[in-house]
Amino acid sequence: MNINYNLEMEKEIEKIKSEGRTPTLLLHSCCGPCSTCVIERLSDVFKIIVFYYNPNIYPEEEYFKRKEVELDFIKKYPAKIKVEFLDCDYNPEEFENIAKGYEHCREGEERCYRCYNLRMEETAKVAKEHNYDYFTTTLSVSPHKNSKWINEIGFKLEEKYGIKFLASDFKKKDGYKRSIELSCKYCLYRQRYCGCVYSLAERLEQDKKEVLNESK
Numbered sequence: 001m002n003i004n005y006n007l008e009m010e011k012e013i014e015k016i017k018s019e020g021r022t023p024t025l026l027l028h029s030c031c032g033p034c035s036t037c038v039i040e041r042l043s044d045v046f047k048i049i050v051f052y053y054n055p056n057i058y059p060e061e062e063y064f065k066r067k068e069v070e071l072d073f074i075k076k077y078p079a080k081i082k083v084e085f086l087d088c089d090y091n092p093e094e095f096e097n098i099a100k101g102y103e104h105c106r107e108g109e110e111r112c113y114r115c116y117n118l119r120m121e122e123t124a125k126v127a128k129e130h131n132y133d134y135f136t137t138t139l140s141v142s143p144h145k146n147s148k149w150i151n152e153i154g155f156k157l158e159e160k161y162g163i164k165f166l167a168s169d170f171k172k173k174d175g176y177k178r179s180i181e182l183s184c185k186y187c188l189y190r191q192r193y194c195g196c197v198y199s200l201a202e203r204l205e206q207d208k209k210e211v212l213n214e215s216k
Helices: 005-019 032-042 060-076 092-099 110-129 147-161 175-185 197-215
Strands: 024-028 047-051 084-086 134-137
Touching: 024 032, 024 110, 032 047, 032 060, 032 175, 060 084, 092 110, 110 134, 110 147, 134 147
Parallel strands: 024 047, 024 134, 047 084
Antiparallel strands: none
8 A cells, every 4th residue: 555654744743733842853864965855844843853873874084074064054054943963973884784795786675775774773762762752764855765665664663662753755745856956055065876885886887877878
């Protein structure tokens, strides 16, 4: 059965508004540009704490570059309810461990599922530890990410850790387009590959093919 995860989120938001409360939300962010439209959409409803947990990002310089972009956007964006930032250590070994045996998967295959799960599970754990009300992720902003997988993982983690998962499909209602507009407005660096060494290799391979095609 196909589920409209964006509609499910809207229903939850309406419920929150009707109750007149401002719950806390631990928002896993994969990068600044993807977080833009999510923060814009949710920061009037939730007290957002951005959680930058991305051990998949390669190389190390790219990881810290993306983190600085995230911090820059949070600082500049005039959120009605102030957005906070929760940092963590950069441990690429955590991604390497779950990617073993899946190195030859293409983008969007099983390795990506395992990567979603890795980052979302850490988010759920931290949300539970800090007694936040909800957790979710910006991952579904990208048209290249499988929102069905993301939400299935989220609901499994909700049951496992006893922390409410906010269903979402942030690419809906032109979310991805809006993320590009906001990135331009705030002069944010937008990367050309998802993050891991394997997605970087795919991007370089694609670039090479495009150059060869142009030269024909």
